Amino acid sequence: MNEFYGYTGKILTVNLTAGYCVTENLPTELALDFLGGKGFGAKILYDRLKRGIDPLSPDNIMVFANAPLTGTLAPSSSRVVMSTKSPLTGLWLDSNCGGFFGPQLKQAGYDILIIEGRAQEPVYILIENDRVEIVPAADLWGKDTFETTEKLKEKHSSRFMTACIGPAGEKLAPIAGIISEYRAFGRGGGGAVMGSKNLKAIAVKGSRDIKLYDPDKFLKILNEAYDELRISPDTGGGRTKYGTNVILSFMNEAGVHPVRNFRNAVFEGIDRINEKELAEKYYVKNRACFSCPISCSKASRVKEGKYEGRFTEGPEYENTWAFGAQCGNSEMGAVIHAEYLCDKYGIDAISAGNITGFAMECFEKGLITETEIGFPLNFGDDEAMLKFLELIGQRQGIGNLFSSGVARAAREIGGDSGHFAMHVKGMELPAYDPRGAKGIGLAYATSDRGGCHLRAWPVAAEILSPGGDMDPLGTDKKPEYVKTEQDLFAVVDSSGLCLFAATGISLKYLVRLLEAATGIKDFGSMIRVMKIGERIYNQTRLFNVREGADRGLDTLPGRLLSEALPDGPARGHVVQLETMLNEYYDIRGWDQKGIPAADTIARLKLK
């Protein structure tokens, strides 16, 4: 291709071991076959990493990849995807972030930033167009993410956008995230990979033009797509008013909002922990990522009581659950402060809350003691929850073990703790109990990065579509749904848009925007773009298979498979995973061990 549109056409590689930077052209085939974002990460990691490398060694690489729509006027075109080998799961990881970092990286001229090796001393990377510097960061090391962000902006101007780690990443906690402009590449331990490279932060600012193939057509399609967002009861109403918590009451009523480490499905604190309570008493202001008209983010402040003055940007639905129902806590002030602490120390809030609930159950069962923890850790004790979170964030005392995730902690603690360690492939589960919505069980089990709700989200059809034909408690149609949505979400995560905006405008508009932005005809076809999504999902599967993953790892915690829910609408239910899994593999063109078949690999042009 002579000239790229939608893409900058450049890859920047920074090698921290040797201290050099190099810029290369974006291969045309990479764009055509893998679209961008997650797709770029999938191909590059598969080609570059050798089987079995230690995720925290200099052999691991980090790929920050933009996509054709990142940094444009398309709704919520804020997304940049970080791919690496996860220290939490030892498998594939992609984690994407909104905010402003991706668009600035693109404006600086780069589709992809690859980080290799390990610096001898703490450093940060400063990027301003052609100027790329590796700068000593001794004065930033040890600082939390808020201080780090502030210092970098003071030094280089507030127009620089940053991504940094806090103490948890420096101390290589496998649940450490990367915090970028108060948002996060949260899941899977990207913060620890950065810490292992002695890389405290990246600061970027650019002043180059982002060019589109047909700007007039792009604007015309955009006007239509914007109307879709405005009339949607979700993106044009509930999500703006309540943020991501918009679904909380629905999930609770459906018996899908897990309580006390997935032991129950009826939360006695729901009157105090719900979206209406948040909107009325805590939300102060709407905030938005780059180019987003939805503004699902909220600045919240506690106005009275023992947490008066505490604040955060959030809390998000998953975190309201993680530090609410999951810990049996009904003190909203503590939920808000917990999310603040996760951002401050740079840890993944979903994992941190899941882990805290797990530790509370371990304490209740006598598997860990007050002496080991330093204080009693009972379900529902908001102060103990926050103290425990401090230990995790700083990797102090017993927090050191628990910041490694529930899978490792369970191996250490023993007893029957493995049965209620709520993870898949080592990644802690988020805020949906699959015994009340079976599809999400299959989605968790087959997610390429482990226990995650963002690879497919069948609860939309199972719970949130009244009059729909998907019985939440049945298994019919679930494998087809999960497979298709995994491919679709792989497309979205490779397009530059956020999932909320992309599903709000639908694939129909997404492909038209991709074509107008890039001038690439294939991107205008829903069928061809979905094939790219399928290719990406198989590429990440091949990465995991190379690391030894197969059907054995596509499973759920014992509690979900054998312990019937004691209450709520799904009382008496477990997840019938194996039936769904057999059918899912068939639809995918994988054998019954979960390995992509040769003809599937050939059909998708994968090697």
Added chain:
Amino acid sequence: MIKINSKDCTGCRICEIVCSMHHYRVVNSERARVRVTTNWPWEDEPVLCRQCRKPKCVESCPRGALAFANNHPVLDAEKCNSCQACVAACPFKAMFVDPENGMPIPCDTCDGKYMCSQWCPNKVIEVVGE
């Protein structure tokens, strides 16, 4: 006249993007005539030309390169030597420069169309009294 309802600003920067799209048909927030400032998490605010009746930017220019016409400052690029006295003089800190040549890029109201105002999803930038 422009009225800014900054309490409703979410910091999305759609105004910056639209401004550069309208003027150059590309996205480049560093070439926009409007910039969002953020004081996390409580304050976001678009900064843009307020069309002063006695414009300090025009007064401050030592070479007479800036005039005020059609309700906005107008630059005569031939006379400008990128000294940026106008940038320092603007009481709203709303005069920005082109990153390529350091010359001011005064807001031209998009010929009265105010694209930033049209696209702002939260009605933060309001055109009043025209």
